[in-house]
Amino acid sequence: MKFTIQNVLTVTDDAYATVDVQIVDGKIAAIGSNLDVIGTVIDGTHQMLLPGFINAHTHSSEMWQRGAIRPLPLELWLAALYEFSQLNLEKVYLSALGTAVETLLSGGTSVVDHLVLIPGQEFETIAAAIRAYREVGIRAFIAPLIQDESLTAGIPSGETQQNHEPYFRSTAATLEIIEAVVQQFHRPDEGVSILVAPTGIQLCSDALFTGCIELSDRYNLSRHSHLLETRAQEKLAQEKYGCSAVEHLKRIGYLSDRTSLAHCVWLSEADIDILAETQSTVVHNPLSNLRLGSGIAPILKYQQAGVNVTFGCDGASSNDSQDLLEAIKIGSILHNVTDLDYQQWITPRQAVEMASLGGAKGINFADKIGSLEVGKNADLVLYDLTHLSLLPRTDPIGLLVLGRPSNVVNSVWVNGKQIVADGRVTTINVDDLRQKIFHQSQWDTQRQSQTVAQLAAHYRSVMGLNQ
């Protein structure tokens, strides 16, 4: 498949240039003026071409509960989430389709899905999500969400003695599943990569982390995890290890230049230095952090220390959407209230680079995607600059990042294949998808969670809230 995109606006170091872009055999073949026409011609007049963004942390199946969970902190919100998640393989498949569509239509060409697994159907869950992503054609990084401790172990004990139920599946059995998944599905050149992805220090033993490191080394897999999302996790790390979670992860060897860490809200100065030194990537999930009251991640400090930062939507029930442009906007301007020095504030151009090249770095794909360069894979998004939400004609990147763009994605290519044209996904029937999600769900407005009620007293006491 070949394309020539003519007269399209592209971003240069400090300005814009109008050029032609050729796509040949999945790659960006040429960028320049008046290029020969090859393949399908796309008129790029009054449109802007950017490298696709990476939705660098989400949980696709949370789509089924978006809008449903009342305002709660992470530890209690999770209890509500798991109590009401009645997933099946069809739902996993549909919500992966939905996540892919919403990511594409908000500028993303890759998704990192920290995928919740159905107990007893772990392999099938992963297969269902991959089938969805392949059908849509988005580049998928599947990070199967694994743990080997039960949910209550994620809350600090404080002064109390807590006994936790053992997790239902052994650490060894979990690692075997992941290895089988890697052998079956890890095909980076075909658009599907598997990551090792223990959920976080709060629910994972060292044995699970170490097993993931071994798999990552053996199969050259990127690594993913949640990290210090809440104050409770900061406390828990001290109880569990007698040091910070970051120090511990460094000690056991989990941090590296192909490790991306979601949230990173409660890190110390010393922790930040460790992330810089190990070249780990921070995935900023600003909406989820606000929604769950987790806190404001010190993103500007990370950047000043040289830590790579990118953006994620996080799962759709702690956001409650999958709009990458919204995450980029909030994730950029949020820090203007915490950091006085405006010279350090994130500019729209920086935000775009964080969302594209920054995301690619975090998953060890920066040599293949994340920028508009000849030889890179053609993962590209064409924005319609005549859309009302991108008018009037001021600064296109400023409008895209700081505005409230809606329906502005005209076309998307992933690996040189066009999968969005005229603002519509062409690979699947989105009307049919809407019907199916509509019929597989029902209005649910009176929800009461037993598990939240059981955990609340302990949580309030440990966190110093009055009873």
Ligand SMILES: [Zn+2]
């Ligand atoms: Zn998450």
